[in-house]
Amino acid sequence: MKDIITLSIESSCDETAVAVLKNGREVLANVVSTQIELHKKFGGVVPEVASRKHIENIDAVYQEALDTAGIKPEEIDHIAVTYGPGLVGALLVGLSYAKALAFTLGVPLVGVNHMQGHINANYIQHKDLKPPFITLVVSGGHTHLVEVKDYQNYEILGRTRDDASGEAFDKISRAMGLGYPGGPIIDKLAKQGNKHAIEFPRAFLDDSYDFSFSGLKSAVLNYLNAQKMKKQEIVVEDVAASFQEAVVEVLTTKAVHAAEEKGYKTIALSGGVAANSALRDKITKMAGEKGIEIKFPSIELCTDNAAMIGCAGYHNFINGKIDDMSLNAVPNLKI
Ligand code: KG4
Numbered sequence: 001m002k003d004i005i006t007l008s009i010e011s012s013c014d015e016t017a018v019a020v021l022k023n024g025r026e027v028l029a030n031v032v033s034t035q036i037e038l039h040k041k042f043g044g045v046v047p048e049v050a051s052r053k054h055i056e057n058i059d060a061v062y063q064e065a066l067d068t069a070g071i072k073p074e075e076i077d078h079i080a081v082t083y084g085p086g087l088v089g090a091l092l093v094g095l096s097y098a099k100a101l102a103f104t105l106g107v108p109l110v111g112v113n114h115m116q117g118h119i120n121a122n123y124i125q126h127k128d129l130k131p132p133f134i135t136l137v138v139s140g141g142h143t144h145l146v147e148v149k150d151y152q153n154y155e156i157l158g159r160t161r162d163d164a165s166g167e168a169f170d171k172i173s174r175a176m177g178l179g180y181p182g183g184p185i186i187d188k189l190a191k192q193g194n195k196h197a198i199e200f201p202r203a204f205l206d207d208s209y210d211f212s213f214s215g216l217k218s219a220v221l222n223y224l225n226a227q228k229m230k231k232q233e234i235v236v237e238d239v240a241a242s243f244q245e246a247v248v249e250v251l252t253t254k255a256v257h258a259a260e261e262k263g264y265k266t267i268a269l270s271g272g273v274a275a276n277s278a279l280r281d282k283i284t285k286m287a288g289e290k291g292i293e294i295k296f297p298s299i300e301l302c303t304d305n306a307a308m309i310g311c312a313g314y315h316n317f318i319n320g321k322i323d324d325m326s327l328n329a330v331p332n333l334k335i
């Protein structure tokens, strides 16, 4: 059978990314141009700045992806592109570029849901992974517990009712003046801290698979304010470790519970927060005790990239899910 070459584009937030994949799981190129340095001084992503930077970057990122993969544009079989969820202006840059490419090359355009992309990162990392399994999609914008019934069939078991887990990391980091993005900074600091130092609340929400992190965020902010008022020392390592432990404990408990209750033997982590070392360690241990296997992508495949979009786009393509030029950006697209 002829190989299928996917060229994929991701521009939903602050990474301009283009990848080339062969047959959905073999990555020939995965180029990511991050804007993190640009947004750092604002303490978070500024949508307008992100869109403008995507426009400046995308051509060079596309060229680099082709060069790295060693392919010519004529060899591309279809274009996969993120059309949501994300920042509308940022999404539109990648989407317009994808449409222009699909049109000039005369190949199909395939829209991809960014969250499905995160889940698909696991197929690239683990060549033998097949549905069904449970996945925890934890990123800067989302926290979802999902049953992956098949490559194209997802059922959401629970979601955050307020802040996303990554958002909580970013906000706490900002409150402590540690910088952006908060996740990797807190992850690193927490290694030197005592996770039992401060007892922050865990919102288990009874039997629901939903999540809530805003109470925890307020508790950490209140703690920081109280320490300042009392002129008492804030041990940032301990705050980082105690906050992280509260997030990780809730995520881990719910995911393992869902796998047990639904009878799954595999949990796959996906999204930027899946890069968190404490989450990886705790869930691997807790799930292992119940005979459940934990899979997660490499750090580069956890955070935003186009290879994961290519893999999800390939599955759409081989299942006949092809779009036309009327495809529009959908900022609040659901899984
Ligand atoms: O998936 P992603 O790159 O972009 C979105 O789709 O949102 O996720 C970015 C989020 C940020 O909130 C960042 O702080 C968080 O993932 N993150 C982490 C870690 N690395 C990135 N959170 C906790 N621990 C990490 N090591």
Ligand code: ZN
Pocket (backbone or CB within 6 Å): 114, 118, 139, 140, 271, 272, 303, 304
């Ligand atoms: Zn993402």
